[in-house]
Amino acid sequence: MKDECPKTMWVHVDINSYFATIIQQENPLLRGKPVGIIKSKGRTCIIAASKEAKTFGVTTGCSLKEARIRCPHLITVPAAFPLYLSATQRLKRLCTSLVPHAEMFSLDEAFLSLTECAHLYPDPHTFGSLIQQRIREELGEWVTCNVGIAESKLLAKMASETGKKGSITCVTGDSLLALLATTSFKDVCGVGWGLSARLQTLGVTSLLQISFIPDEQLIPCVGPFWAKELRAMSMGKDPDFLTRKRSASMKSVGRTITGRALCRDPRIIKQTLYNLTAEVIAKVREMRLAGRQIGVFLEGDGKRWGAHVTTQTPVKHTLEMFLFLYDKVQNEWIDQFPVIRFGVSLSLLTSQAHNQEQILPEWQKQERVEMAVGMINKKHGLFAVRSALLLGHSLIFPEVNGYLGDRQYYGL
Amino acid sequence: MKLRVTFGQYRDMYQTIGETVDVAGVFSHSRYTPKKFMWKKRVHIVETITYVADIKNGQIPLRLYSVVSRGNVYRLEWNKNNDQWHLLEVWYEG
Numbered sequence A: 001m002k003d004e005c006p007k008t009m010w011v012h013v014d015i016n017s018y019f020a021t022i023i024q025q026e027n028p029l030l031r032g033k034p035v036g037i038i039k040s041k042g043r044t045c046i047i048a049a050s051k052e053a054k055t056f057g058v059t060t061g062c063s064l065k066e067a068r069i070r071c072p073h074l075i076t077v078p079a080a081f082p083l084y085l086s087a088t089q090r091l092k093r094l095c096t097s098l099v100p101h102a103e104m105f106s107l108d109e110a111f112l113s114l115t116e117c118a119h120l121y122p123d124p125h126t127f128g129s130l131i132q133q134r135i136r137e138e139l140g141e142w143v144t145c146n147v148g149i150a151e152s153k154l155l156a157k158m159a160s161e162t163g164k165k166g167s168i169t170c171v172t173g174d175s176l177l178a179l180l181a182t183t184s185f186k187d188v189c190g191v192g193w194g195l196s197a198r199l200q201t202l203g204v205t206s207l208l209q210i211s212f213i214p215d216e217q218l219i220p221c222v223g224p225f226w227a228k229e230l231r232a233m234s235m236g237k238d239p240d241f242l243t244r245k246r247s248a249s250m251k252s253v254g255r256t257i258t259g260r261a262l263c264r265d266p267r268i269i270k271q272t273l274y275n276l277t278a279e280v281i282a283k284v285r286e287m288r289l290a291g292r293q294i295g296v297f298l299e300g301d302g303k304r305w306g307a308h309v310t311t312q313t314p315v316k317h318t319l320e321m322f323l324f325l326y327d328k329v330q331n332e333w334i335d336q337f338p339v340i341r342f343g344v345s346l347s348l349l350t351s352q353a354h355n356q357e358q359i360l361p362e363w364q365k366q367e368r369v370e371m372a373v374g375m376i377n378k379k380h381g382l383f384a385v386r387s388a389l390l391l392g393h394s395l396i397f398p399e400v401n402g403y404l405g406d407r408q409y410y411g412l
Numbered sequence B: 001m002k003l004r005v006t007f008g009q010y011r012d013m014y015q016t017i018g019e020t021v022d023v024a025g026v027f028s029h030s031r032y033t034p035k036k037f038m039w040k041k042r043v044h045i046v047e048t049i050t051y052v053a054d055i056k057n058g059q060i061p062l063r064l065y066s067v068v069s070r071g072n073v074y075r076l077e078w079n080k081n082n083d084q085w086h087l088l089e090v091w092y093e094g
Helices: A016-025 A065-071 A081-098 A124-139 A153-160 A173-182 A193-200 A215-234 A266-286 A318-332 A359-380
Strands: A010-015 A034-040 A046-049 A075-077 A104-105 A108-112 A146-149 A168-170 A253-263 A290-298 A303-315 A339-347 B012-020 B020-027 B031-039 B042-045 B048-057 B060-069 B072-079 B085-091
Touching: A010 A124, A016 A046, A016 A081, A016 A318, A016 B048, A034 A065, A046 A065, A065 A108, A081 A104, A081 A108, A081 A124, A081 B048, A081 B060, A108 A153, A108 A168, A124 A146, A124 A168, A146 A153, A153 A168, A153 A173, A153 B085, A193 A215, A253 A266, A253 A290, A266 A290, A266 A318, A266 A339, A266 A359, A290 A318, A303 A318, A303 A339, A318 A339, A318 A359, B031 B072, B031 B085
Parallel strands: A034 A075, A146 A168
Antiparallel strands: A010 A108, A010 A146, A034 A046, A104 A108, A253 A339, A290 A303, A290 A339, B012 B085, B020 B031, B031 B042, B048 B060, B060 B072, B072 B085
16 A cells, blocks of 8 residues: 555445345346336335436436336335345445444444555555445446545545445545535535525535634534534534444334325224334344334324333343333324334343343243243244234335435344 | 226236236246246237336235237236235236
8 A cells, every 4th residue: 555545434334226136136127227226116215226227317206106207217116125135245344344343324334444454455446446346246237336535434435425326435635625615415424404404594505615604603503513513523623423433233123104094083092002012022132132112103194293212121022022112102192194114122231141030920020921922933934924903904024215214133 | 807097108017917817937046037838728928028126915925027029018927925926017018
């Protein structure tokens, strides 16, 4: 490696149009065609678009109606979440085989530290080419990725976000200022539309401009926390959330689902909440955890309601968790609005090894039931044995999400 | 038959199957490669394997093979616990 290389070096790998690309890799009939990914059949929101669809202006979050106006030949395909998870696990294995320290940032993004092994490659660009080649070999010839290489994770990610599809971008002293000056906030990790809008009031549209704004103006606009973070980011340094070490254990497990239409039927609302609770408990038990804070939220018709309860003892039984949250729903959900989005969560998680087993006969009985159901479902598949409450209900199965909320559960 | 996509000039068609199928393949270098499968009393030769994914249903290890045969794309599922094969779906261009 050349002498001018910085002390630390991060490589950011971002698979292009991940959900659509994996589907196109699987199905050659879809390659080269505009593909829009929807969550499942009958859904009307585009959750991902292929490279070809993006050229027509089809973007994530677009309604199907709007997408079809922009691209009349759009092919809609339901997402295949198990395939995406499998590809991410392979990507993780590949990254850890190349460098000693690699971390998945989301389902389709990884940070690799080249600092410790930079001497193994003639230059960073060669390493970028190698990883692109290995990804094609591992995931398929249709799968391309952007690679950004820089001193910090922030710059590496900005470089790959702003590069052309399949490009390798190295941020050097010369290109650093240009990158900071020209990258819009939508491509800057951590700067959301709210923060971006506040900065706009100061006339700031790029990170570099922040260096010229005095604290007297910046702090009242974005607050002391973001003023400090943005100041570091404007010099190309990593903000706190990119340097913070991930907690070894999960703090909470949650699950949300958006229904196909507004639901007014109390029976379906109850079944959906029970279904989500069963999934949360299955994951929590698999990780040998138990939690004390139970949360529930409902959303629909422009309204939102949520509540939580903190228990004395850790909860790890589906029925116990469900009774707590359903009690909240029955007693505190006054509006009773039609619901389209459901969510449940179990927080304040601790290891089961640190929790004392309860001696109440009813609790012991429930524990035996959970253990038996868990063993059968491990052998025959999730929900092979389930509560009668879910009879006649279209089952909701676990799905991996883009930002990898359940990374510990999935071994990522 | 279910049509998943039927608008514009493309008529990519998709059929959910979910039937048990017989698969013959080669086991070499610790890796199994399906070579042909029998579905509806007809042998389909696997021309290309486009994608392989290891997934789990609960703790049941499953491997998905997406294969091309005579221009159609088939998604095959192998249950590693009981060695059963299922044809999950077929895509063909109409």
